[in-house]
Amino acid sequence: MSVLLWLQRVVYYNLLTVYYNVLVLIGFAVVYLKNPFSSPWTQKLKLEPPARLTDPKYGVHKYIKVNGTVLHYVESGDPSKPLMIFVHGFPEFWYSWRHQIVDFQKDYWCVAIDLRGYGDSERPEGVAAYQIQNLVADIKDLVIQLGREKCILISHDWGGLIACQFRNQHPEMVYGLVMLASISSTAWVREIWNNPEQRKQSWYVFLYRAPVIPEKALLMNDLEVYEKVMLLPGKNNTDKEDIECYKYWFRRPFALTPPINYYRANFRFDFPEIVEHKENVPMLVAHAANDHYLCHSLLDTLKKEYSTIETAIVENTSHFLQQEEPEKVNKLIRDFLSKNNI
Structure with a gap:
């Protein structure tokens, strides 16, 4: 990429970051003017976790030090069976896989992790601690520490970005990869520059590059964002008690900064070339029909990147x-697993 094009991208993306953060600040001002004597950032901290977080049907809560960082995970199933690692997205934690854990623990050794900086896992300081090479190294060391050479990766959102990069770097360690509502880093970077619709849908990525303001925005009205994005009309698989499980962890001081640091640490101004990965690693990428954050055209780029891919x-x-x-x-x-004998 030429220096001129790189500078063009830097200027344009920085302007978008300023634009979205100014909009949020205007929103803060409106909220304050409407009720100057009430803070929208008052948190309802709770000392005891919601009962669902300790329900034994999901497994046993454990801790393990990998790549210099202590991770929390929930383990269930038979350790003699294939290892299935669940990797959550933003802004979630192991609990986002509750429905999958109870289903797959009959046939697999299920390990649902809290990524570094999330839930009950350790929160390394500094933005650089959340660069993707560190996140990939966490998964690699986790597999090794659990005494395995290979695993099945089931991932969502940011977890998919990490799992996809892990597959690229260590294909010999992956039986199969499932990515839900996720993409590769290459596909996202190319699409966000080439596709105005994807750029618009990724507004939050630019917002999150700024300090402090994103955290304040998500914390408003006792993390009301969770009700808005997870409680949907006509759907009952996520209810208010599930939302309380999320709020239990993310109400904590500074709990949102490490997750947002994933965006800050991995934002890219380059325009990567498509490199075809021909390793025989079964891969399924499934998008939601009504996803407000990902354009389905991303799947076309993914098909150019991976020779063994189902969408x-x-x-x-x-x-x-x-x-x-x-x-x-x-x-x-x-x-997908049955088709590929995994």
């Missing part, structure tokens, strides 16, 4: 599809 659109679902329509998603995953 699907899950109808009548939005971004958090594995929680919204678990029966559909679980069947999709099972069919």
